[in-house]
Amino acid sequence: MKSRNNDPAILSTPVALTALEKTLLNDFQRGLPMTATPFADVAAQTGVSEEMVIDTLQSLQQRGLISRVGPVFAPRRAGASTLAALSVPEDQLDEVAGIVNEFAEVNHNYQREHDYNLWFVVTAPDQSQVDRVLAEIESATGLPVLDLPLERSFYIDLGFPLWC
Amino acid sequence: MKNSLDRLMDADDSEPLVDELDRRIIQATQAGLPLDVRPYHALAEALEVAVDVVMARLSSMRERGIIRRIAAVPNHYALGYKVNGMSVWDVPDDSVARLGKQVGALDFVSHCYQRPRHLPVWPYNLFAMVHGQTREAVEDQVGEIAALLEGCNRGHEVLYSTRILKKTGLRISK
Numbered sequence: 001m002k003s004r005n006n007d008p009a010i011l012s013t014p015v016a017l018t019a020l021e022k023t024l025l026n027d028f029q030r031g032l033p034m035t036a037t038p039f040a041d042v043a044a045q046t047g048v049s050e051e052m053v054i055d056t057l058q059s060l061q062q063r064g065l066i067s068r069v070g071p072v073f074a075p076r077r078a079g080a081s082t083l084a085a086l087s088v089p090e091d092q093l094d095e096v097a098g099i100v101n102e103f104a105e106v107n108h109n110y111q112r113e114h115d116y117n118l119w120f121v122v123t124a125p126d127q128s129q130v131d132r133v134l135a136e137i138e139s140a141t142g143l144p145v146l147d148l149p150l151e152r153s154f155y156i157d158l159g160f161p162l163w164c
Numbered sequence: 165m166k167n168s169l170d171r172l173m174d175a176d177d178s179e180p181l182v183d184e185l186d187r188r189i190i191q192a193t194q195a196g197l198p199l200d201v202r203p204y205h206a207l208a209e210a211l212e213v214a215v216d217v218v219m220a221r222l223s224s225m226r227e228r229g230i231i232r233r234i235a236a237v238p239n240h241y242a243l244g245y246k247v248n249g250m251s252v253w254d255v256p257d258d259s260v261a262r263l264g265k266q267v268g269a270l271d272f273v274s275h276c277y278q279r280p281r282h283l284p285v286w287p288y289n290l291f292a293m294v295h296g297q298t299r300e301a302v303e304d305q306v307g308e309i310a311a312l313l314e315g316c317n318r319g320h321e322v323l324y325s326t327r328i329l330k331k332t333g334l335r336i337s338k
Contacts, residue, residue: 015242015243015244024236025236025238025243028235028236029233029235029236029237029238030233030235031233031234031235032234032235032236034219034222034223034226034234036202036204036205036215036219037201037202038203039199039201039203040201050201054199054200054201057199057236058199060236061196061199063242064239064242065238065239065242065243066236066237066238066239067196067237067238067239068195068196068197068237069196069197069199069235069236069237070193070194070195070196070197070234070235070237071190071193071194071197071222071225071226071231071232071233071234072231072232072233072234072235072237073190073194073230073231073232074229074230074231074232083279083291097329097330100329100330101329101330106330107330107331107332108330108331108332109328109329109330109331110248110325110327110328110329111325111326111327111329112250112323112324112325112326113323113324113326114321114323116286116323118329119250119323120329120330146282146285146286147282148279148280148282148286149279149280150277150278150279151277151278151279151280152260152261152264152277152278153268153276153277153278154264154265154267154268154269154276154277154278
């Protein structure tokens with residue numbers, strides 16, 4: 001089983017970032033100004049040009065260091081979702097992961113170190129479709145799904161401290 | 165047992181929170197805004213809707229909590245925060261709301277949720293996602309959560325991610 005995280009060389013690889021990149025990542029991950037020209041407003045606050053802000057965001061996006069600049073949707077409000085887990089025999093993990101990933105409703109799927117070693121999020125327009133997907137995954141894999149829907153969110157949007 | 169206020173505050177409302185135009189805006193922005201000097205104008209043009217309407221809808225969804233924020237979304241993994249630990253805790257049900265708020269307020273916790281137990285296979289009702297550049301850093305942070313929970317911690321585990329098998333943005337069917 002390949003596991004990139006067990007490679008210490010990968011773990012310790014630093015990401016070289018410019019001061020402006022760090023500023024944009026740290027100071028604006030909580031929100032851009034809700035104006036017609038948000039990048040010009042960020043530029044004014046940061047003391048650089050609008051073009052530099054846009055170019056830097058484009059570069060961060062092209063390098064995969066930011067996934068996008070845009071809305072982050074709260075889970076569950078737009079439709080229904082659940083966090084689900086499967087306990088998969090190690091030698092079947094790739095095959096079962098492939099089956100799970102086939103579903104368009106599955107938008108995250110992580111392998112984790114635990115008896116429950118496959119963790120995925122199912123999102124659909126309504127609860128009945130979430131339930132249907134879970135049932136289809138159970139039937140296609142022959143494994144019982146642990147269904148852990150969100151009951152309450154304690155998320156407080158402080159942003160994520162990078163390089164602190 | 166949940167009281168009526170908790171029910172009101174829960175995200176699990178059955179009434180539709182977004183209408184057709186909201187849905188179109190969500191679909192058009194879930195992969196990101198155009199990195200344009202006037203991103204909302206570009207979006208409005210693509211949707212053939214007035215820019216004021218698009219911005220008002222986005223602001224409204226933000227106020228109603230459907231959108232958490234409109235921002236640069238860091239890819240923690242690519243930035244070197246490669247260790248992702250899902251810490252799961254068994255805490256008393258009558259304390260989970262109070263404790264969840266405290267854990268969710270820790271700046272290194274990116275997500276904090278209450279989820280149901282499934283006894284006997286799954287005794288945990290509080291989930292807190294922790295990220296770090298090393299496993300030791302994550303362990304230190306989990307130690308801070310344990311210290312905060314004190315005697316209310318009846319058991320916990322940390323499930324480290326070893327592979328990302330799929331990761332896409334939110335998809336809303338058309």
